[in-house]
Amino acid sequence: MQRSENFFAHLGMKNTQGRNHLLDVLEKTEIPLTAEDIYLKLKEKSIEINLSTVYRILDLFVAKGIVSKSTSSISNKSQFELAKKEHSHHLVCIQCKKTLTLAGCPLKCYEKKLKNKTQYDITGHKLEIFGYCPDCKFFANKQEE
Ligand SMILES: [Zn+2]
Ligand SMILES: [Zn+2]
Numbered sequence: 001m002q003r004s005e006n007f008f009a010h011l012g013m014k015n016t017q018g019r020n021h022l023l024d025v026l027e028k029t030e031i032p033l034t035a036e037d038i039y040l041k042l043k044e045k046s047i048e049i050n051l052s053t054v055y056r057i058l059d060l061f062v063a064k065g066i067v068s069k070s071t072s073s074i075s076n077k078s079q080f081e082l083a084k085k086e087h088s089h090h091l092v093c094i095q096c097k098k099t100l101t102l103a104g105c106p107l108k109c110y111e112k113k114l115k116n117k118t119q120y121d122i123t124g125h126k127l128e129i130f131g132y133c134p135d136c137k138f139f140a141n142k143q144e145e
Contacts, residue, residue: 013064022049025041025042030101031101035054035078039054062080065083068083090128093130098135107125
């Protein structure tokens, strides 16, 4: 997908190569990435960039609302993904960290009920599901024996 030339201009940002490359990486992945993940992916493509630059661009993207930042409950690291209108949840393997993005949100109805019950204006929620993926399941069961 080709971004319009005005993409950054609309947001009052300069269109730099680093910003474009970083956005490319985020657009091509389904799962949240840490700054190091992004840095390594850029390196794989032989793109010259410093880790500190990656952090700086990510902070800027977060400030502009292009990217959303969260903290992985497993590694406790900051992770980044494109901010989407439709929010989603992740299923994470606690062994190999393989992450699936789950379609839809199971909490929408619950939020409505909660709002009626508590009179709170609900603005959002976080939900992450953990487990062992098929590859790690066997290994995990072995350890418990
Ligand atoms: Zn796994
Ligand atoms: Zn949800």
